[in-house]
Amino acid sequence: MGKDKILFDDGTHKCVMFSIDDESHEESFLAVNQFLLIQNGAGIVIDPGSAAIFHELCEAIERYIPLENLRFVFFSHQDPDVAGSISEWSVATSTRFVMSGLWTRFMTHYGVLDMERIFALPDKGIKIPFGEGYLQFLPAHFMHSPGNFSLYDSQSKILFSGDIGAAVMPAMSAYKEISNFESHLPYLEGFHRRYMAGNIFCKAWVNSLDKLDVTMIAPQHGAVFKDENVQKFLEWLHGLKCGGDLIENLY
Ligand SMILES: [Fe+2]
């Protein structure tokens, strides 16, 4: 059973985080978050995850809005824990799909037949009106996927960051909001050092956020960063050596 966490709600605009896992593991596990943005009754799903949680996620969404009110499902990248359910979504709903243009041609391998339902984001991303504000698809390439996007919602000021900020936490300490960045850091380090492609991309992504007012970063795994922890995380990521910077450990 998922645990809903309301990240933002001003009456007309709402963001819900679901944390539905398809199985539990004893040692450590990669807790998965799925997100629903609602604006005047219309919804957007962010990173719906694998086929194993599809039905439970639909039930969770329908506690807030009917599935036919979904405008689109956004996939930050192509991984199975993000997009593995796209075939189920394509059969059970008539909603559209938004993802990097790098990954659209691979979706037939997940079982998607109607490619006209997929909107391919260009590398630089796009900005679209949404309610009183806008949604911006921000380039996050090689963080970690070669075609990867973060999504910024100007009304809630939440940045949905996909695997950026993902934490691999022991099940016992799977809290959903970070209270102390320093004690959370061990759960971030290993994942980011290996799964991010290099410091040049970390810096580019962090610098690209300069013009945005971000009060929360909501990753696909682990816990959300709020207020001062947003800046602490961005500073840490900006200086992180990872991926290709550590090539001598790999070859
Ligand atoms: Fe991923």
Ligand SMILES: [Fe+2]
């Ligand atoms: Fe992931």
